[in-house]
Amino acid sequence: MAPTSIAVLGGGLTGLSAAFYLTRRFPTARIAVYNAEARFGGWVRSDRVRVSYTNHDGKPENADVVLEAGPRTLRPNARSVLELIHLLNLSSTLLTVPKTSHAARNRFLYIPEYGGLCRLPSAPLDLFTLAGPSRHNIGRLLLSSVAREPFKRRNKRFGLDDESVDDFMTRRFGSEWSRIFASSLVHGIYAADARRLSLRSAFPSLWEAEERGNGSVVAGILKRSPPLTSGEGPTSYELGDLQDTMRDVSVYSFRDGIGTLTDALVRYLREHPNVDMYGGVRIMGLRINPRGKQFELITSAMETMLPTHVVSTLPLFRLHSLLTPAIRLPHLTANAYTSVTVVNLVFPRPPSSSSPLHPEGFGYLVPRPPDGYFNDSNRLGILGCVFDSSSTANQDSSDAVVKMTVMLGGPYASCSLPQVNVSDLLSELSTHLGRTLPEPVLVKVRHNQHCIPLYSVGHLQRMEELRHVLASEPWVGRMEVIGAGVEGVSVGDCVEAGRNAGRFWS
């Protein structure tokens, strides 16, 4: 049955993208988007803030800076996002960072037991040229294990169909390698413990590479087939000239931050005659009408809505709480969700005669300490720090300020608190950066509670079972469960999931 009324649960990036594409797929259907918060956009949150301060010469200064509490840059390989940018006419607001920039080439890890801040090699030749404070050469540890891996015998247990990221990396590259590099990567994407994260769900391409490389991940990566271009593959994307714009681009954002994308979606949907946007309306219960033709949604305004089709983009534990025992869905509470505290810091730029606040680059990640997440060496639970002024400098009205963002919490559960002691944080950052930081002119703390799902081992299989149940009675395919909780946490994954919503409804 073709949908006549569709309810989209959740007004974050996936929900907004789903509603956008549903208006195109089903131009005559009525679409309602329900969002518990009055503000749409979910974890995407960009604020332009004015800072007033006194500069080094004692003169008053002002600057307008963009602060991100969620994702802050996008990668050009996510074609669904490029398509949205094209369709929403946002190209003129883009800010691109070239592959040759410091932000793209200089990435650091802060590893106290290796001497502090260590630059990661961005090319094999760096191995010979990288100098720095590291007592051991971190580049050598990184690349020597990678160079040896193809000669290591196949060691995947027969019948294994998923394992943790840490187990996989330890098996192929060694435990110290995994602790340092895999844990850092996982902190930067999932803010989670690599020992709990499913390899197949989080990095499926690595699982496939091991298969393709007959047991060697490196051999499998080297054998990789060339990437598809916009016109190839099962779906093609409307990209306009964005593919050209993105040539040689490492990452990009918008002049006013990633919120430009969600704001434009909200504007489009609010203006669309077939769409109703319900901000500040929570769904309290979901039932299936006894005649099986409609759903019953009970809202926090105590209204009952009767859509023929539903797209849920809610966190899975939240969807679980809406369902009565008679229609419980499997596996909705199988994964934990990670919480991250994000601290935006703005400093006056030091005069050119003194040393900069941080090296030029993307920022740094902090790996899991050797003793795990209870280690005293990282009692604030710092996962990493982004040098925003290097990577997204042109968002701000003045380059007289330096912007950084520190992320805390995640697997350091007890540290992920909304209250952050700023002077402790500054002194810890000063240790990391090897210089005393000045007083910030602005500190903004945001606690993102349960913002990123932690796919535990077996997640793919569980989601397959969930899809199977949704395709059967009484759901018969009329409710789709999509979004970060199911398949992929990146902005690209969320938009792609929204783009595919309702694909099988006729």
Ligand SMILES: C=Cc1c2[nH]c(c1C)Cc1[nH]c(c(CCC(=O)O)c1C)Cc1[nH]c(c(C)c1CCC(=O)O)Cc1[nH]c(c(C)c1C=C)C2
């Ligand atoms: C709120 C903190 C977040 C942390 N991870 C994410 C958020 C929103 C989600 C995320 N971060 C990255 C990816 C991969 C993107 C892709 O592959 O296309 C995802 C899904 C990578 C990343 N990590 C950091 C940055 C600046 C980026 C680029 C993308 C983005 O802007 O989010 C920095 C960073 N993120 C987190 C930590 C602890 C951290 C530390 C430096 C957690």
